[in-house]
Amino acid sequence: MSYIKAIQVGKDFGDGDAKVTAVRNIDLSVEQGSFISIMGESGSGKSTLLAMLGGLLSPSRGQILMEGIDIYTLNRTKLADFRREFMGFIFQSFQLVPYLNVLENVQLPLAVTHYQEQDQKRLALSALEKVGLENKAHRLPNQISGGEQERVAIARAVVNEPPILFADEPTGNLDSRNSTEVMKLLTRLNAEGQTIVMVTHSRKNAEYGQRIVEVADGRLAEPPAPAIKAAS
Amino acid sequence: MKLKTIALNNLRRRKAKVFFLITGLMIGVSAVVALMTTTRILAEDIAHKMDEFGANIIITPKSEGLSLTYGGLNLGGFSFDVKEIHQDELAKIKTIENAANVRIVSPKVFNVLETSSQKALVVGVDFNSELALKKWWKISGKAPETDSQILVGHDVAARFNLKTDSVMDIKDHSFSVSGVLDPTGSQDDSLVFMKLPLAQKLFGKEGQVGMVEIAALCKNCPITELVAQLSKALPTAKVTAVQQVVEGRMDTLHNFQNFSLGVSGLILFVGGMVVFVTMMSSVTERTREIGIFSAIGFRSSHIMKIILLEALIVSLCAGVLGYITGIGVTWGLLSFLSEHRPHMSLDPYVAVGSVVLAIFLGLLASFYPARAAAAMDPNEALRTL
Numbered sequence: 107m108s109y110i111k112a113i114q115v116g117k118d119f120g121d122g123d124a125k126v127t128a129v130r131n132i133d134l135s136v137e138q139g140s141f142i143s144i145m146g147e148s149g150s151g152k153s154t155l156l157a158m159l160g161g162l163l164s165p166s167r168g169q170i171l172m173e174g175i176d177i178y179t180l181n182r183t184k185l186a187d188f189r190r191e192f193m194g195f196i197f198q199s200f201q202l203v204p205y206l207n208v209l210e211n212v213q214l215p216l217a218v219t220h221y222q223e224q225d226q227k228r229l230a231l232s233a234l235e236k237v238g239l240e241n242k243a244h245r246l247p248n249q250i251s252g253g254e255q256e257r258v259a260i261a262r263a264v265v266n267e268p269p270i271l272f273a274d275e276p277t278g279n280l281d282s283r284n285s286t287e288v289m290k291l292l293t294r295l296n297a298e299g300q301t302i303v304m305v306t307h308s309r310k311n312a313e314y315g316q317r318i319v320e321v322a323d324g325r326l327a328e329p330p331a332p333a334i335k336a337a338s
Numbered sequence: 339m340k341l342k343t344i345a346l347n348n349l350r351r352r353k354a355k356v357f358f359l360i361t362g363l364m365i366g367v368s369a370v371v372a373l374m375t376t377t378r379i380l381a382e383d384i385a386h387k388m389d390e391f392g393a394n395i396i397i398t399p400k401s402e403g404l405s406l407t408y409g410g411l412n413l414g415g416f417s418f419d420v421k422e423i424h425q426d427e428l429a430k431i432k433t434i435e436n437a438a439n440v441r442i443v444s445p446k447v448f449n450v451l452e453t454s455s456q457k458a459l460v461v462g463v464d465f466n467s468e469l470a471l472k473k474w475w476k477i478s479g480k481a482p483e484t485d486s487q488i489l490v491g492h493d494v495a496a497r498f499n500l501k502t503d504s505v506m507d508i509k510d511h512s513f514s515v516s517g518v519l520d521p522t523g524s525q526d527d528s529l530v531f532m533k534l535p536l537a538q539k540l541f542g543k544e545g546q547v548g549m550v551e552i553a554a555l556c557k558n559c560p561i562t563e564l565v566a567q568l569s570k571a572l573p574t575a576k577v578t579a580v581q582q583v584v585e586g587r588m589d590t591l592h593n594f595q596n597f598s599l600g601v602s603g604l605i606l607f608v609g610g611m612v613v614f615v616t617m618m619s620s621v622t623e624r625t626r627e628i629g630i631f632s633a634i635g636f637r638s639s640h641i642m643k644i645i646l647l648e649a650l651i652v653s654l655c656a657g658v659l660g661y662i663t664g665i666g667v668t669w670g671l672l673s674f675l676s677e678h679r680p681h682m683s684l685d686p687y688v689a690v691g692s693v694v695l696a697i698f699l700g701l702l703a704s705f706y707p708a709r710a711a712a713a714m715d716p717n718e719a720l721r722t723l
Contacts, residue, residue: 197630206344210339210343214630218637226339
């Protein structure tokens with residue numbers, strides 16, 4: 107069964123002569139527990155598609171259904187709650203809050219939930235353990251390496267155990283060794299049941315996914331490719 | 339972790355900006371505190387001095403008859419035929435509820451001096467209270483010290499050709515002129531002053547007074563209340579407030595307050611603008627951060643809360659520091675503005691008010707930036723990443 111379904115989703119920016127169509131009527135289904143790689147060149151519309159799937163950017167047309175709910179019919183507050191409970195985000199360039207330490211950064215999504223301080227810490231430490239950084243919990247982001255920062259970002263994305271994880275170029279700022287580590291980590295999370303939708307321009311990284319979707323000029327370049335076995 | 343942790347950590351990180359914000363708001367608050375406190379203390383001081391400066395209540399016998407003026411002021415009915423006020427009754431003045439406000443009581447007795455060619459009004463006064471009441475008097479010579487000495491007004495001296503140490507005969511008694519008043523522009527220029535007991539004896543009015551001038555400290559008590567209390571204590575007398583003097587004093591105070599309020603408003607506006615501009619720039623700088631908060635599920639209200647919480651903490655510090663600085667500045671200012679340093683009283687309402695004002699101003703100026711941050715489109719914010 108589809109966990110997320112994009113139906114004829116399109117996105118335009120600007121008006122009149124300045125109108126640019128970033129995504130042209132795409133249909134896409136994401137199955138629960140799957141790992142989908144959305145591939146494409148810069149400006150192909152892959153990040154716009156990810157933003158729409160993740161409830162961050164309202165489409166100009168079409169629907170994004172999640173467990174049957176058209177998420178863009180929700181008001182701003184409910185959509186924020188929906189993102190917090192059902193989605194995790196990993197951004198390019200880590201995007202950690204510089205004045206919060208590693209543990210606090212991971213706790214961030216829990217700061218506006220019902221969790222008590224102690225439970226927040228326990229969950230954050232557990233997420234840090236998953237990415238192997240529990241011993242650096244009290245460091246500031248600028249006191250750890252780029253690869254470690256990306257792992258902190260992954261821990262933050264999974265701390266509240268969201269059903270789906272969106273990753274936008276998660277290895278964009280990492281060297282080859284750290285990229286491999288991060289991709290292995292995502293693969294492991296997927297193997298544990300985490301649904302992942304990842305945007306990348308790297309064929310090598312895309313092949314970590316079970317399925318590759320190529321986007322070019324705002325369209326799916328070809329019908330969805332057959333599933334590829336996740337690289338270990 | 340709570341939202342306040344985020345707010346506090348952000349403030350700790352942006353020390354320079356926080357310092358600038360607190361300083362900007364603190365200067366505004368301290369200027370207002372200094373201005374208000376200085377104005378209040380000076381106004382009190384001036385009111386005190388003005389209260390000491392001349393009479394503001396006149397007591398005359400109740401009567402119908404001749405109209406008499408004194409110093410350009412209508413004293414009501416006054417006649418030599420009317421039974422004078424008993425001097426013993428004046429002790430009752432000290433028994434009224436607001437007796438503490440009565441600073442000077444100056445009883446007088448009047449009589450007309452006639453010579454073959456000239457006339458003058460002789461006034462018996464208690465020189466201690468009269469000199470305290472009329473601080474503007476300048477005497478060439480000195481005030482009478484013995485019963486045989488008199489003080490004469492400038493016009494009387496000219497008409498009777500008198501100067502210091504001249505001799506003047508009144509009712510078969512010879513008096514030496516101990517001093518001549520410099521021109522005052524009032525009726526005092528046409529009067530001859532002698533000691534009250536002697537005047538009472540000389541004119542056959544022992545134990546009686548024709549008029550009492552009172553200087554009351556009226557800043558904190560309504561003069562009408564004092565008049566009512568005095569009327570009750572002295573039922574045979576007519577007690578009148580000198581309205582021009584009272585209103586003049588109130589006008590002076592109101593002018594001070596209006597000036598202080600006007601300048602305070604201006605300073606607060608500038609302080610508010612400093613906070614507004616700084617908070618707006620802070621929000622712009624934090625677009626990325628706000629985008630992350632929004633993407634991971636913070637509601638608009640959570641983002642607003644973080645920014646307003648920061649503004650609250652900054653404003654609270656600015657309010658407390660502003661009050662302390664303002665009081666310090668007031669202390670320094672009073673040395674420059676007044677020869678004798680007036681008593682510096684601290685008003686707890688100003689202390690609480692300055693903190694409340696700083697918080698109100700800080701939150702008000704931060705409200706729009708907070709709303710702008712909360713309304714930020716998460717995807718727009720993420721596109722800046």
